[in-house]
Amino acid sequence: MVTITTVETLQEAAANGGQGTAFLGGGTLLMRGVNYGDQDVSHIVRLRQPQSLAGVSLEGERVRLGACATMATILRSTDVAFLHAVARAVGGPAIRNMATVGGNVYAPHPYGDLAVALLALDAKLRMSDGSEMEMERLLATRDTETRLIESVSAVRPSGDDFRFLKVTRVKPRGASVLSIAAWLPRRAGRISGARIAFGAMAPTPVRAPTVEAALEGASLDQNGIDRALQSVANDLNPPDDSLASGWYRKEVAPVHLKRLLLGQGTR
Numbered sequence: 001m002v003t004i005t006t007v008e009t010l011q012e013a014a015a016n017g018g019q020g021t022a023f024l025g026g027g028t029l030l031m032r033g034v035n036y037g038d039q040d041v042s043h044i045v046r047l048r049q050p051q052s053l054a055g056v057s058l059e060g061e062r063v064r065l066g067a068c069a070t071m072a073t074i075l076r077s078t079d080v081a082f083l084h085a086v087a088r089a090v091g092g093p094a095i096r097n098m099a100t101v102g103g104n105v106y107a108p109h110p111y112g113d114l115a116v117a118l119l120a121l122d123a124k125l126r127m128s129d130g131s132e133m134e135m136e137r138l139l140a141t142r143d144t145e146t147r148l149i150e151s152v153s154a155v156r157p158s159g160d161d162f163r164f165l166k167v168t169r170v171k172p173r174g175a176s177v178l179s180i181a182a183w184l185p186r187r188a189g190r191i192s193g194a195r196i197a198f199g200a201m202a203p204t205p206v207r208a209p210t211v212e213a214a215l216e217g218a219s220l221d222q223n224g225i226d227r228a229l230q231s232v233a234n235d236l237n238p239p240d241d242s243l244a245s246g247w248y249r250k251e252v253a254p255v256h257l258k259r260l261l262l263g264q265g266t267r
């Protein structure tokens with residue numbers, strides 16, 4: 001049997017954590033699991049007013065998304081227009097109305113499309129205990145029992161500095177064969193400090209450090225990106241699943257990265 005506790009604050013929710021307890025975001029994955037008999041979850045903790053953590057606010061050159069903001073919230077906000085294509089790539093309309101930012105960060109392979117974009121945009125998480133942590137670190141540790149995500153802060157890219165591409169087998173919106181997000185700041189036409197993230201290429205979204213290094217100082221044209229395309233395989237160790245084999249994912253990754261970098265992909 002699953003028990004449900006309703007609390008007022010995220011801190012209370014975190015204090016209720018422990019073995020078998022899960023925090024309820026939009027419930028698109030959690031409730032599906034429970035309804036299908038997931039025995040790992042025996043206790044669900046939810047907020048009485050999740051909309052109190054669903055804001056989108058500008059903070060200088062960054063933007064902060066509340067953990068309970070949904071994909072639909074993102075699509076309604078012109079402040080995060082650069083994330084609209086990403087939010088639109090998550091499930092169908094019913095899923096987007098419920099799926100939250102916090103839940104997407106914890107979504108298992110092959111999900112987590114928004115998390116891929118946030119990882120490329122240098123995301124930092126504010127946790128329920130007031131601490132800040134790099135999203136990259138959370139993805140590596142998956143610490144869910146003692147701290148919850150309160151909000152996520154990410155860079156607000158300018159112009160066409162941010163690009164996102166998702167490859168699916170089911171159109172218009174299926175789970176990812178792979179997804180790629182790229183933040184490509186440029187100085188005098190040369191890439192400076194690029195962040196490239198891949199989805200469905202590992203158990204969680206991952207950055208591609210060799211690709212990023214190969215892009216440093218390069219121009220965004222065929223010659224400039226050649227070295228980066230050749231190094232993609234060094235950064236990826238994709239799993240097999242029912243959508244694609246790891247071999248296939250690795251083979252097609254440079255093709256899609258090229259399209260994205262040359263501006264031929266879906267933004």
Ligand SMILES: Cc1cc2nc3c(=O)[nH]c(=O)nc-3n(C[C@H](O)[C@H](O)[C@H](O)COP(=O)(O)OP(=O)(O)OC[C@H]3O[C@@H](n4cnc5c(N)ncnc54)[C@H](O)[C@@H]3O)c2cc1C
Binds near residue numbers: 024105
């Ligand atoms: C039919 C279908 C299609 C889907 N398509 C896609 C897709 O195309 N792309 C994609 O990325 N995903 C997809 N998903 C997966 C899912 O809907 C999204 O990833 C969604 O963002 C998960 O968020 P949620 O709020 O529903 O999470 P929940 O189901 O509420 O929670 C998921 C996990 O995250 C934890 N969690 C939630 N919020 C927090 C928080 N604030 N702090 C700490 N832990 C937290 C929960 O405890 C749970 O372990 C799909 C799901 C379904 C059912």
